[in-house]
Amino acid sequence: MQAGPSDPQRFLFILVGNKIDLDGGSKRMVPEKKAREWCASKGDIPYFETSAKEVHNVDTAFLCIARLALEHEHDQDMKAGEWCASKGDIPYFETSAKEDHNVDTAFLCMARLALEHEHDQDIYFKTVAEQFPETEQTSGCAC
Structure with missing residues (x-):
């Protein structure tokens, strides 16, 4: 697994193990345990096992990243507002x-x-x- 965003603290990230429906998962390139351990070592990145064919966890993974994006947007708004306040109450x-x-x-x-x-x-x-x-x-x- 490779991931190298330029600012990992601000990068929205989930890990998706896809095609879990193929041969009962026997053809996995990365075992589920290894994927979960990697996610835990990177600050508990959300991990989802998915199958588009069986409609398994696809919506859940999408909703998770959407929720993270909305939370991140709110955090960014707060940071901008705090910066303006710290510069002498600049209206934001x-x-x-x-x-x-x-x-x-x-x-x-x-x-x-x-x-x-x-x-x-x-x-x-x-x-x-x-x-x-x-x-x-x-x-x-x-x-």
Whole structure:
């Protein structure tokens, strides 16, 4: 068995022993015991013996990896939210323009914060403008 994800701590992984219906499992390349031991040695990776032909454990294996993916997604959201909080309470929103999810809320929050800090921005831009004096335009478009 070989597995070498670049970040194994964040890699979603299950092991599936397939085609267990063939000759009662006598043609296995890897014995079930060895597969289970390997999974245990790698932090209790979920292991499933499956047979698509006999519809055995296929749905269970799929549901397991789907559940792990949803848990991982929630963990990632928590990490992003925690990072934003650690940087001075930067607002964090999960948004989707396609599904019209949280877009208005995120925009209104950013607009409110921009208005609250309007004077801070003027100071910043005033300083930048002083470093780069305007040059007189002699020809061309006035834009």
